């Protein structure tokens with residue numbers, strides 16, 4: 180059913196539910212509310228198409244680190260059977276094709292307003308409605324407001340002195356031009372060696388005249404070992420859909436493989452080496468699943484860290500470069516672990532240089548390039564910022580949300596995000612945050628937590644409507660308890676011990692240092708959410 184205008188000639192649109200964002204989250208949420216509950220639901224999306232992350236991140240080498248057969252919706256067997264992946268890890272254009280396939284198959288695009296950036300959302304308590312405004316001045320009203328803005332959709336372009344004086348061109352990987360960038364004959368500087376930088380550098384180096392990689396924190400990486408999918412593997416995926424889905428839904432990280440139930444110290448050093456070697460040869464994130472205690476025990480983690488550092492030294496021919504790359508100061512996988520195709524090998528090319536900006540920090544951008552503290556000058560035609568995102572809270576705070584009694588989300592989260600189950604914030608009735616901070620989100624193969632959140636929110640709204648209730652909001656006590664639990668779950672792991680992790684907000688100057696995702700695992704999290712619902716939405720107030 181189409182949305183209605185409030186009054187003739189008015190630009191206000193009134194719907195039951197407004198969803199912000201048209202990536203995996205927003206697409207499924209629209210389908211669930213519109214086609215399962217029969218609500219009038221619309222999506223507002225800043226981009227000109229569906230895709231979210233995959234619409235924006237078109238940089239060279241952009242590719243999944245989830246394996247393709249697990250990076251897709253599982254809520255509909257019919258939808259799953261209508262799609263076949265071509266590679267072990269899909270490249271950005273293939274994920275875009277997949278999400279367009281989903282949107283077309285479910286006829287979603289007619290209810291998505293593209294090119295529509297939300298700039299404000301205010302809760303009107305008298306009407307129990309959310310008033311939403313967009314950059315272009317349109318106004319919407321809705322009973323339920325659901326953010327599907329992603330955890331990684333706000334590009335972080337560092338504020339480096341002299342930035343505006345640069346005479347060449349610069350790009351952030353998360354806002355990559357659709358027409359692509361021609362690196363031929365160009366001196367390119369790449370700032371950043373996270374998952375993005377590690378994917379981009381080998382591809383940029385293939386065409387650039389010269390690539391200078393500016394590394395602040397050295398990083399681990401395991402080879403992806405991407406390959407085209409064989410007919411046998413495709414048949415396995417077709418025939419084993421229920422088993423694959425069951426595995427994804429019962430593992431802590433939502434991947435289609437299980438974490439081995441053994442400790443690093445259950446095996447001899449020789450056996451451990453053999454296990455790591457086999458995992459290195461197999462490639463991908465499964466390396467992290469070789470032992471159950473890699474993220475729990477520093478001594479256990481050291482064995483993996485030493486193995487991976489030795490690999491870097493073996494691959495990179497110049498010992499000085501190898502040492503800068505292997506000088507990693509944090510446990511393996513305590514920051515999001517990248518996987519790569521020829522990343523360390525790239526530093527053996529004559530046209531690639533590594534600069535250690537931990538030892539010699541970037542001081543300024545000049546008209547000619549990048550200058551470091553020691554006075555070194557790096558002349559550049561193009562700068563690629565692979566500098567990540569204002570993760571998790573960034574996209575939510577940019578919505579300028581104002582809840583009950585004028586309380587803003589920025590104020591409520593001044594010392595870091597506070598919510599219940601990562602799903603709702605006290606003082607913000609009927610606002611739901613898909614993969615919000617305090618939920619497992621970025622610690623998982625993300626389609627799994629996205630599906631779980633969408634289904635929980637949909638069931639919750641169905642519950643309210645079935646009982647004639649008009650709003651839901653967590654109690655402050657439930658929020659306090661959840662924040663404590665999120666902190667405890669993080670503290671039981673090595674994850675919060677990395678001072679420069681974006682999980683902690685440490686990549687954004689001035690951001691509160693709070694471990695944001697829920698580290699207790701997706702299985703446990705799902706169980707808690709199910710119990711809360713089964714107990715009549717324990718911890719929530721409804722009216």
Ligand SMILES: Cc1cc2nc3c(=O)[nH]c(=O)nc-3n(C[C@H](O)[C@H](O)[C@H](O)COP(=O)(O)OP(=O)(O)OC[C@H]3O[C@@H](n4cnc5c(N)ncnc54)[C@H](O)[C@@H]3O)c2cc1C
Pocket residue numbers: 199200201202203204205223224225226230231232233234236241242243244245250295296297298327328329330331332375574577578613614623624625626629
């Ligand atoms: C390069 C890259 C690779 C990744 N690879 C993987 C992977 O292999 N496996 C994995 O599990 N995860 C991966 N991720 C994480 C990825 O973000 C999620 O898997 C998933 O795509 C998130 O979907 P989403 O719909 O929740 O959010 P997004 O895909 O981020 O979509 C959010 C949408 O909201 C829109 N939006 C935001 N703010 C506003 C606003 N104010 N107004 C209107 N619209 C707005 C954005 O334009 C965007 O389209 C990757 C992330 C990046 C950056």
Ligand SMILES: NC(=O)c1ccc[n+]([C@@H]2O[C@H](COP(=O)([O-])OP(=O)(O)OC[C@H]3O[C@@H](n4cnc5c(N)ncnc54)[C@H](OP(=O)(O)O)[C@@H]3O)[C@@H](O)[C@H]2O)c1
Pocket residue numbers: 242243244245331337338370371372373374375376378393394395396515517518536541565566567568621679681686
């Ligand atoms: N599927 C995939 O393989 C894939 C690919 C890309 C992204 N992703 C997802 O997106 C997340 C973000 O990845 P990302 O690589 O875009 O961001 P990131 O992990 O935050 O990495 C950003 C890099 O830029 C550096 N940096 C930031 N500001 C800097 C500055 N002012 N000066 C010098 N260096 C600076 C960081 O150094 P410090 O470490 O010192 O801060 C880091 O090396 C990943 O963790 C992952 O979840 C996944």
